[in-house]
Amino acid sequence: MPEIEFKGQKYIVDEDGFLQEPEKWSPELAEHMAKIYEGIDKLTDEHWKVINFLRDYFKKYGIAPPIRILCKTTGFSLQKIYELFPSGPANGACKVAGLPKPTGCV
């Protein structure tokens, strides 16, 4: 499996860049992943609102939140989520938040 290097530490990711060792996730790593995968220079409060909600929901339910719940809770439209994370809620936001890649028909 591929690896990314950050501050001298190696992190295993899958072919699409999703973190394979979720326990190693940290806000600094998220900043780094946002840069290399999404081309985001600096994560803003709006980014963090999305990331924190994704992580909280995942901790509680064992899965990322449905898109509608994500949008309504953060107050961002799907369009806005795409503006924040160009690759979208799954390939962008979930990846930066250290969540696994969604499977099935989404």
Added chain:
Amino acid sequence: MRLDFSNPGKKWKLYASLLSDQKELGLPFPREWTHENFKLPPNWREIFLKNMESVLKKYRSVRLFMDLCVHCGACADKCPFFLATRDPHNMPVARQDLFRSVYKKFFDASGKLLGTTAGAVKDLDEKVVDDWYTYFYQCSECRRCGVFCPYGIDTAEITIAAREVLLSIGLSTKSTTQSINKCEFIGNHLGIPPAAMANSLEFMEEELREEGWDVEIPLNKKGAEILFVTPSADYFGDPHWYTMKGYVKLFHVLDLDYTLSTYASEGGNFGLFLSYEHMKKINAKIYKEAKRLGVKWILGGECGHMYRVVHNFMGSIHEEPPDFLEEPVSPITGTKFKNAVSTKMVHICEFTADLIKHGKLKLDPSKNDQYVVTYHDSCNPARAMGLIEEPRYILRHVCNHYVELDPSVNRERTICCTAGGGLLTDECLELRYQAIKPKIDAIKRSGANFLALICAIDKAAFPTYMRHYKLPIRVGGVHELVGNALVPP
């Protein structure tokens, strides 16, 4: 003369299954392997041929298809993946020939006798395996080629058989086995645990209440008349969510005695992309739950592969028919769904079209006046069950502006979303962007700004294509539009 068979399709090999999924699903020879090194077991040829023999014996259609083809080429330019890659191996006839050449060599007299002259493969080596893995996973099992074949050869069945043989030597793809693993152990392809599903539905109830709909969504209700099964993406994804709201609003105005289930929380069947065994397992879950809950019959949501399995495979993969269920009868109109006598499962579009036909729904189509709607025939409902008129009948009643797509890619000739059959995965996204082009062009030409369809994979794939091609066209289910047009009770 030797033809130059360069292989642009080779770029699009799907990722190998994760070791953890292989192990948890009990797949043969679990191991970490790569496209460059399959790490096949030492006696793989033996296993490969033994499985091929068993498939040919069990599924007589496959053997018949092997012998029938006259290489007329009618199918060649009908496959979206051939049109996209121009890779000769992606012509349905050539894709089949990957299987057929091994068949000729080992199972057919002409090939045994005449060898390559009769179309037999020279040798069964890893190159053959590599070709099989590449091209049988560049088939979305959409069966468009079969519509044009004078013999009706179904390439999808050959693809299914080939993937079964590949699995016997431990080759499978990541996105498919991941989804199957979640479906078999958590309940659905997305891996939504029961508590999360309940939370999602409660959230939907709340949202509907805010919109003036006091809807309750029953979950795991024993003794309900109908079990409603739909793809898990319907209560998770966007735009699936709005279709789900359409269903529950419809059931609410009908006061229907139904239930959803956390055990049968998946309509889709990714098992179809891997093997008969897993296809059977995932399909059986629905019926087990129907028995446990004591329902009379099953209503299915907007799903594609569920119906392919239910209509074309269920009769042969299960030992016993689901006789514990009753012949489906609409409690509102009294219509007997005779087409569902053996499967006991009715498609939501059959159900809704019947309601409209009997004047049982109060509809205000002007609620969809902002849309010029067109319809994409999702390949499995259209070609596997002939569900072509019902969705159109519904659409004509729930919206005022409806247009058809070009006949060359419409109805049974539909070009699928190119993401079915295990191809809804990002490593082949560029390939899909190309393959979907003829359909996108037709949609563009139709002048529509709403693309209606009835499959969860379509709902996932098309919005991505619309973003890629920068088309301001909304994608959504037929029942999203039904939901919009319903007049509250």
